[in-house]
Amino acid sequence: MNYQPDTKGFYGDFGGAFIPELLYPNVEFLRKHYLEIIGSESFQKEFNSLLQDFAGRPTPLYFAKRLSEKYNTNVFLKREDLNHTGAHKINNTIGQILLAQRLGKKRIIAETGAGQHGVATATVTALMGLQCVVYMGKVDMERQAPNVARMQMLGAEVRPALSGSQTLKDATNEAIRDWINHPEDTYYLIGSVVGPHPYPDMVARFQSVISEEMKQQLQEKTGRDYPDKIIACVGGGSNAAGAFYHYLDNKKVELIAVEAEGLGLKSGHTAATTQTGSEGIIHGSRTLLMQNEEGQITEPYSISAGLDYPGIGPLHAHLFKSGRGRFMGATDQEALNAAYELTRLEGIIPALESAHALAALGKIELTKDENVVVNLSGRGDKDLQAYIKNLSDFEKD
Amino acid sequence: MNRIENLFQNKKNILNIYLTAGYPKLNDTVEIVKELENAGVDMVEIGMPFSDPLADGPVIQHSSTVALKNCMTLNLIFSQIQEIRKSSDIPIIMMGYFNQLMQYGEEAFFEKAAHCGVDGLIIPDLPVEIYSETYNDKVKKLGLDMIFLISPQTENERIRLLDEASSGFLYVVSSASTTGKISNMEQEKSYFERIQKMKLKNPLLIGFGISDKKSYDTACNYASGAIIGSAFIRALEKNGSIKQSVHEFIKTIRP
């Protein structure tokens, strides 16, 4: 089984570029040139130096002793939460901003859900002195208000997406429409392994630094460069793609992807794409998505704005269909509990998204001699409101 | 010869009007098409409302949202088209997004469309390469036209490819935009001239941002006619009967 896309961007049955002709020139140009540009020595040099000195990489691989005791196994946390701006998203925005610069683009657009990708984009556009417009669902702007303020302070314009469910899906639609309207000067900086080819592959490559570092860190800490299990949450799937990337072909590593079940699979308020979705097209990619029998895309729900997306990237659809990945879900409540637990056991407040990955620890069989890496994709500052609101319930239990 | 070819052979300055099926009311589609025909419109493009219409601006997005709230479905659109066909030979194009076809079943969709008297299809997010490889034979066998779009950014070589894959006509998008943005037709003259000089296989219709008599007339100078969408949808939002709204609007385009 091959887990890299073919030249047309297909991972098995999934991927490709199902886009209006108006986007074709831009997307085709990227397709033809992205590998050559990001593979070049000067690009790699600049990319790596910014990852190190600006983002603060490598991020630690932390052995979580008390969490390990609780689950009777060896849990390592890949500390993407310690990146500049608080999540893995910066790995990708640094990569894409360098690409946009080399293409001579002056205006950057992005979509954001939790606001983490928006903040990471506004950060690199400030760094490079480029204009930045971020589309964000109106509902998300309300529930992630601190991130809206951060983006604005960084000089970005945040435009509310007012269509549909007013969340990440609609923000992505608006960004794509903006790109259609500004094909010459604008670069669309996508925040996850979604969208038309070559975006899923490009974003996965920029995020692959996560598993590249993991290999070396595991070698040092465990004497083996691979773990038994890697657990990551999946919204679009970029932190998971980065954490899985260098282990895709190593069958000894179990790849566990955790989706947001929201209020539960049968509640009608969920974002668990593989469990409730089917094959179709979303945002230019053939993949799994949540839709009705007419092909109308349904509105997802999760307490976590970053996981509130009705699709997954084509790589993940392929991992799911081929059986290479193990897909499971965590509800709002399970994620909240996992977040409180990590806070009290390890002194780390995780992002609500990452808390879904942590919740999987309580839902899978684990043994004493196993090494499990949980990709802690982000920190919880942005989610404090939700945490504070629900804390008393947790403490009652 | 199908209805579309027949039209282009016999008429100039073709006026093609886009409407969203099921908007403003679920069962308005048939009446709107009939009134358009009575008002002298040459061809209609019936939009299949979609939850995430990437190529569309706010006006068509809104009409799609309303139509979906009205519970529009593909099968209902097909039966409305059958109803229209009982008394009309106006060329009919269906416009929608590929995911809708995938869930219906692509083959089943093409067969049903042909059976109901649809003449052509516009699927803006179906890549021409995948169409040619996978669907062209079936679509042609059923006598349907597949119409592709070109924009000011499309390179000549690709224009030829899209022209080759199209039949009926080629859809010339007036400017780099989603639907409904008023385009500056004067600015695009060199683009229209470039396309005109290419001597393409298909006749041309210019669309996106055509909103009034002036932009319609300009389009007719460079192509076989024009397609009007958002401006017409907006006209339907006005008070008054459908009959009145349709006739008043068409009179502003062709006094």
Ligand SMILES: Cc1ncc(COP(=O)(O)O)c(C=O)c1O
């Ligand atoms: C901290 C964090 N983790 C995960 C995600 C989900 O995105 P992805 O699945 O692309 O990693 C987000 C998205 O906003 C996020 O902010």
